[in-house]
Amino acid sequence: MSNNSLPGHFRIPISSGIKNSFRNNVKGLDAYSRHKKFINDYFLYYNGSNEKFQKEQNIQTEYDILKKEFKFIRTEKDNDNSTWEKRIAKKYYDKLYKEYCLANLKYYKEGKIALRWRIERELISGKGQFICGNVDCSESENLHSWEVNFAYREDNEKKNALVKLRLCPKCSYKLNYKKIKQLKKQEKEERKKLKHKHYSSDEDIDSNKRSKKRKHYGSSDNEYKHHKIDYVQQLIEEQEKEKKKVKFDDKQSLNQTEELEKKEEQKKEDNYRIQASEIWSKPIPKEEDEEK
Numbered sequence: 001m002s003n004n005s006l007p008g009h010f011r012i013p014i015s016s017g018i019k020n021s022f023r024n025n026v027k028g029l030d031a032y033s034r035h036k037k038f039i040n041d042y043f044l045y046y047n048g049s050n051e052k053f054q055k056e057q058n059i060q061t062e063y064d065i066l067k068k069e070f071k072f073i074r075t076e077k078d079n080d081n082s083t084w085e086k087r088i089a090k091k092y093y094d095k096l097y098k099e100y101c102l103a104n105l106k107y108y109k110e111g112k113i114a115l116r117w118r119i120e121r122e123l124i125s126g127k128g129q130f131i132c133g134n135v136d137c138s139e140s141e142n143l144h145s146w147e148v149n150f151a152y153r154e155d156n157e158k159k160n161a162l163v164k165l166r167l168c169p170k171c172s173y174k175l176n177y178k179k180i181k182q183l184k185k186q187e188k189e190e191r192k193k194l195k196h197k198h199y200s201s202d203e204d205i206d207s208n209k210r211s212k213k214r215k216h217y218g219s220s221d222n223e224y225k226h227h228k229i230d231y232v233q234q235l236i237e238e239q240e241k242e243k244k245k246v247k248f249d250d251k252q253s254l255n256q257t258e259e260l261e262k263k264e265e266q267k268k269e270d271n272y273r274i275q276a277s278e279i280w281s282k283p284i285p286k287e288e289d290e291e292k
Helices: 016-026 031-045 062-069 084-094 120-125 169-175 177-198 203-217 221-281
Strands: 097-107 112-118 144-154 157-167
Touching (some): 144 169, 157 169, 169 221, 177 221
């Protein structure tokens, strides 16, 4: 026997295929997923158990937390920083810019309009103020500001918020789609009433109306688009009239309050004058000479 000492360990040859399969099974997994896989393999191959060890945990991401805790408009009650989730929701809310909204008008025909506040990137680019506030539109000309009474459901409660939107004529038509349909119905009903009144008396008027109706339905797509914009313009004018009425009412209320304040001041001055006249009208008592 040779006196040469044996090596301290023996290396067992492993084929390259086994190495590659092991790497492929673990590759791309995060630390927690690798941990679950190793535990499953241990219980399956070494513990004699045929059922895989699965420990499911409800892990919430920041997106899940925001979906649960986010409020479209926060109040003092919502500013409770007692939990980590509420602090995350408030931190995200504080980063939003709440002067103008952005709208998703994809399902406008169904009356489903989604609104959200703007983020910093959109504020810098002018989206929602100098560019149309529809998320799928990039028009920057002929924009109009709309005050929208946004009705939404939050925490199983119906809520309302008055928000501002800047939209181009095409998207303004989508926003007011239901109202424009009502206007069209009213116009049709009025036309029917007029026809019913004048049909028996004058047939020439009916023929002229029919010819106008044919021209209207035979018009091009561009004329139809202008017809839509006319409805939008009509709604814009109505909105401006309502704003003027509100301003006029505010001026009247201010004038009334000013008049009441003047009357109260006048009453106070009159009371002071009466008190002063009473004091000066009283006789001054004569002082006796100290020498006597």
